[in-house]
Amino acid sequence: MNFTGAICIAFVIVLVSSLALTNAAVEDEKVLACNPxxxxxxxxxxxxxxxxxxxxxxxxKKEExxxxxxxxxxxxxxYIKSKNAHKAFSSCGIPPLSC
Incomplete structure (x- = not known):
C-alpha cells in the first residue's frame, strides 16, 4: 500500500469517528434539553x-x-424553591435537590 492510500484510509477513519461523536452529542443534547x-x-x-x-x-422526572x-x-x-414544590418532588419520588 502506498503512502497516499494510507492517508486516505486514515482520513476516512477520522471522518467516520467524528461523525459518530457528533451524532452522540446531538442525541445527548436532545435528551438534556431543558424546558421549564x-x-x-x-x-x-x-x-x-x-x-x-x-x-x-x-x-x-423528565426535567429532574x-x-x-x-x-x-x-x-x-x-417556584422550584417553594415548600410546595419540594412536597411535590417528594411525592413523585424526586430526591431533595442538592444544588
Whole structure:
C-alpha cells in the first residue's frame, strides 16, 4: 500500500469517528434539553400544595436534571424553591435537590 492510500484510509477513519461523536452529542443534547414550561402540569400542586398529578410526576422526572438550573432563573426559581414544590418532588419520588 502506498503512502497516499494510507492517508486516505486514515482520513476516512477520522471522518467516520467524528461523525459518530457528533451524532452522540446531538442525541445527548436532545435528551438534556431543558424546558421549564414542561412543568406546567405541576402548577396546581406547587401553588396549592395538593397532590401532584401523574402527568406532573412524569414531567418532574423528565426535567429532574434541569431543576437546579431553574433555581437560578428569576421567573421559575421562586417556584422550584417553594415548600410546595419540594412536597411535590417528594411525592413523585424526586430526591431533595442538592444544588
Amino acid at each position: 414550561k414542561e412543568l406546567n402540569p405541576c402548577s396546581p400542586a406547587v401553588k396549592t400544595g395538593s397532590k401532584p398529578s401523574t402527568e406532573c410526576c412524569a414531567m418532574l 436534571p434541569c431543576l437546579c438550573g431553574y433555581i437560578n432563573d428569576p421567573v421559575y426559581g421562586q
